[in-house]
Amino acid sequence: MDKRIALRPVVESALVGDQTNLNESFQNETLRPIIKMQHHLLLAFVSDHVLKFNKGFLELSKGKQRTFVTNLFLKDNTFKHRLTGLILGQFTVEEFKTYTTISADVNKRILTICLERMMVHLGEIAVGTVTGGDVETEGEVEA
Numbered sequence: 001m002d003k004r005i006a007l008r009p010v011v012e013s014a015l016v017g018d019q020t021n022l023n024e025s026f027q028n029e030t031l032r033p034i035i036k037m038q039h040h041l042l043l044a045f046v047s048d049h050v051l052k053f054n055k056g057f058l059e060l061s062k063g064k065q066r067t068f069v070t071n072l073f074l075k076d077n078t079f080k081h082r083l084t085g086l087i088l089g090q091f092t093v094e095e096f097k098t099y100t101t102i103s104a105d106v107n108k109r110i111l112t113i114c115l116e117r118m119m120v121h122l123g124e125i126a127v128g129t130v131t132g133g134d135v136e137t138e139g140e141v142e143a
């Protein structure tokens with residue numbers, strides 16, 4: 001087994017059955033564990049980007065903060081490519097080979113899962129609370 005796979009946390013809700021298609025299997029077996037493992041890095045990445053482009057982010061209402069972060073994920077291509085790269089860099093060679101056959105769908109899934117995580121942890125973005133450590137936090141969405 002590749003050492004990277006051994007480091008990934010288990011995502012209990014990421015079920016794969018006999019009827020699960022390739023894209024969903026890849027999401028549950030590869031993407032969700034990687035995204036969960038990279039949670040604090042993703043928070044730091046989003047926080048850095050937010051502060052570079054919106055110094056007054058913390059003064060915005062929660063609704064406007066959500067809109068700002070959502071727009072990053074929907075409209076900022078540089079942000080999307082860099083965020084996707086943070087996840088792709090954790091793939092094994094075999095996972096990368098699979099990725100190349102379904103890349104458009106995987107890229108959408110990466111952005112969707114990461115956006116969902118950021119919405120759950122909105123209060124941690126850009127406030128200097130991103131310090132690393134355990135990936136388990138109260139109210140956390142399982143990758």
